[in-house]
Amino acid sequence: MKRVGYILLYVCLAVVAVFQVFPILWLFLFSLKNNQEIFSKSPFSLPTEFRWENYMKVWDSGIGGYFWNSVWITGVAIVFTVLLASMAAFAITRMKWKLSKAVLGLFMVGLMIPIHSSIIPLFNMFLKVDMIDNPWSIVITYTAYNLPITLMILLGFYYTLPREIEEAAIMDGCSVHRIFFRIILPMTVPVLSTTVIINMIYNWNEFVFVNTFISSDEYKTLTVGIQNFIGQYMTDWGAIGATLIISMLPILLAFLFFSNKVVEGISSSAVKG
Amino acid sequence: MSNKWVVGLYILPAFLLISIFIFIPLLLSGYYGLMDWDGIGAMKYIGMENYFNAIRDGLFWESALHSFLLALFSTVSLIVYLAISLVLASKIKGSNVLRKIYLIPMLLSSVAIAQLWIKVFNPSNGILNSILAFFGVENPPAWLAEPNVVLYAIFIPILWQYAGFYILIYYAALKNIPESIVEAARIDGATPLQIAYKIKLPLIMGVVKVTIVLAVVGSLKYFDLIYVMTGGGPNGASEVMASYMYKLAFSSNDFGYGSAIGFLLLLITLVVTVIVRKVTASKEELQY
Numbered sequence: 001m002k003r004v005g006y007i008l009l010y011v012c013l014a015v016v017a018v019f020q021v022f023p024i025l026w027l028f029l030f031s032l033k034n035n036q037e038i039f040s041k042s043p044f045s046l047p048t049e050f051r052w053e054n055y056m057k058v059w060d061s062g063i064g065g066y067f068w069n070s071v072w073i074t075g076v077a078i079v080f081t082v083l084l085a086s087m088a089a090f091a092i093t094r095m096k097w098k099l100s101k102a103v104l105g106l107f108m109v110g111l112m113i114p115i116h117s118s119i120i121p122l123f124n125m126f127l128k129v130d131m132i133d134n135p136w137s138i139v140i141t142y143t144a145y146n147l148p149i150t151l152m153i154l155l156g157f158y159y160t161l162p163r164e165i166e167e168a169a170i171m172d173g174c175s176v177h178r179i180f181f182r183i184i185l186p187m188t189v190p191v192l193s194t195t196v197i198i199n200m201i202y203n204w205n206e207f208v209f210v211n212t213f214i215s216s217d218e219y220k221t222l223t224v225g226i227q228n229f230i231g232q233y234m235t236d237w238g239a240i241g242a243t244l245i246i247s248m249l250p251i252l253l254a255f256l257f258f259s260n261k262v263v264e265g266i267s268s269s270a271v272k273g
Numbered sequence: 274m275s276n277k278w279v280v281g282l283y284i285l286p287a288f289l290l291i292s293i294f295i296f297i298p299l300l301l302s303g304y305y306g307l308m309d310w311d312g313i314g315a316m317k318y319i320g321m322e323n324y325f326n327a328i329r330d331g332l333f334w335e336s337a338l339h340s341f342l343l344a345l346f347s348t349v350s351l352i353v354y355l356a357i358s359l360v361l362a363s364k365i366k367g368s369n370v371l372r373k374i375y376l377i378p379m380l381l382s383s384v385a386i387a388q389l390w391i392k393v394f395n396p397s398n399g400i401l402n403s404i405l406a407f408f409g410v411e412n413p414p415a416w417l418a419e420p421n422v423v424l425y426a427i428f429i430p431i432l433w434q435y436a437g438f439y440i441l442i443y444y445a446a447l448k449n450i451p452e453s454i455v456e457a458a459r460i461d462g463a464t465p466l467q468i469a470y471k472i473k474l475p476l477i478m479g480v481v482k483v484t485i486v487l488a489v490v491g492s493l494k495y496f497d498l499i500y501v502m503t504g505g506g507p508n509g510a511s512e513v514m515a516s517y518m519y520k521l522a523f524s525s526n527d528f529g530y531g532s533a534i535g536f537l538l539l540l541i542t543l544v545v546t547v548i549v550r551k552v553t554a555s556k557e558e559l560q561y
Binding site: 009012013016017019021024026027030038039043044084085087088091095097103106107110112113117118119120122124125140141143144145147148151176180201204206207208212223224226237240241244247248252255259262263266 | 276277279280282283284286287288290291292293294295296297298299301302305312357360361365371372373374375376377378379380381382383384385388389390392393397398399400403433436437438441442445483484487490493494496497500501514515518519522523528531532535536538539542543546
């Protein structure tokens with residue numbers, strides 16, 4: 001009886017796992033087929049031959065460009081966010097100043113606000129300084145909007161860092177900047193990697209800012225790019241499938257290699273409302 | 274280390290960025306809401322007119338209703354996630370791998386998820402109807418094209434996207450419960466169901482409350498997925514607050530009214546957050 005119960009539980013958990021993964025597997029299957037196979041055969045059938053040319057085709061007809069835009073915008077914004085949030089965490093946990101608590105509170109509030117409430121004024125701001133359709137407007141926006149969550153994740157770690165090391169460094173006449181860049185920053189590498197992963201997922205997947213601020217094809221990132229692209233290739237399922245798989249691949253690979261960091265980052269980002 | 278210049282050097286870059294790009298726009302949104310403005314020409318002050326119009330605007334209330342329905346669905350679905358987590362955390366082999374598998378959809382962009390599920394729902398070649406046909410279901414609904422069905426249909430990919438996230442949080446909370454408490458109950462003859470309901474659940478209630486806030490507030494802000502999947506259609510049947518605001522500003526060029534709706538979205542989110550916190554707050558927190 002107990003045995004049957006256990007088997008039943010496993011079956012339930014397995015069904016959930018299949019539900020979570022199956023749509024992606026199906027997508028991968030049809031990304032390797034042509035329309036004839038997709039429309040005339042069962043959706044579960046294997047491709048008669050793997051049509052990798054679907055991938056070549058979409059990469060050369062624009063997806064490659066969107067991909068590299070996503071890569072550099074995601075990367076540059078991560079560097080800015082992680083550096084500025086680390087500096088802020090250092091100032092909040094290691095320096096004594098009057099408004100420290102109030103500023104920290106402001107970052108906390110920043111976790112909760114809906115981005116859609118600020119998008120019209122942001123659009124107008126960038127319009128006024130002639131930064132609409134400029135990828136740097138995206139880099140700045142990503143940096144600003146990811147600062148609160150990144151700071152939150154860093155703070156927990158900064159509070160646990162022993163103070164003795166810096167005290168000794170000050171005794172030895174070490175400057176504040178040397179302490180931060182040579183001592184503190186290297187000590188926080190474990191938590192920095194968590195914030196890098198979380199920022200990577202957010203930036204890579206972000207849609208509405210790019211959709212609003214960028215209009216030229218040459219600056220669009222993958223999320224908005226695939227949206228246009230699919231509009232044009234409405235009926236070519238193989239091409240659409242290949243496009244979607246390309247857009248998912250970097251994050252899925254990161255998950256494959258750093259799954260523990262991803263799990264850690266997502267759990268600690270749960271405070272983000 | 275508390276020299277004013279040094280403090281400023283370290284805190285100001287981050288502080289200025291969030292002030293200029295998060296908080297000032299928020300306030301400006303309320304201010305633009307007082308204007309008649311097409312986004313290009315000059316603004317004209319019209320007082321509270323946009324806000325009064327919003328209160329009388331049937332389309333706005335309908336989109337708000339859809340947002341709140343999604344919030345309700347999301348909150349109810351937490352029960353399912355909780356049940357799965359209880360099973361997963363009860364000495365199941367492979368639970369670590371399973372919870373990672375569950376998490377995969379959470380890592381994908383809402384745009385990719387939306388495009389994938391458009392295909393899943395496709396009436397002639399989608400897997401959903403193929404599976405239904407296999408089980409002998411005739412005449413399945415037209416999913417995304419049917420006004421009465423579309424909101425429920427959209428909720429399936431939302432469920433798919435967030436399941437792993439909530440299971441991950443509950444799983445971590447359940448794993449934090451000391452084994453000795455569960456063991457003591459078992460020795461006293463409690464059944465697994467009793468242990469789950471009477472012991473484990475009360476002990477992770479704090480986490481459950483946090484997830485209720487996350488589910489409700491998150492739902493009120495839904496945008497990407499719906500914007501890509503249906504654009505709020507057919508005929509407004511899946512319009513939510515954020516998509517309605519976006520459409521007003523960037524499709525109808527009514528930036529003044531759009532700003533007012535955006536500001537109302539902010540206020541509603543804040544008020545609901547406070548209410549949900551109050552409702553779920555209890556006088557005493559259970560301790561181990």
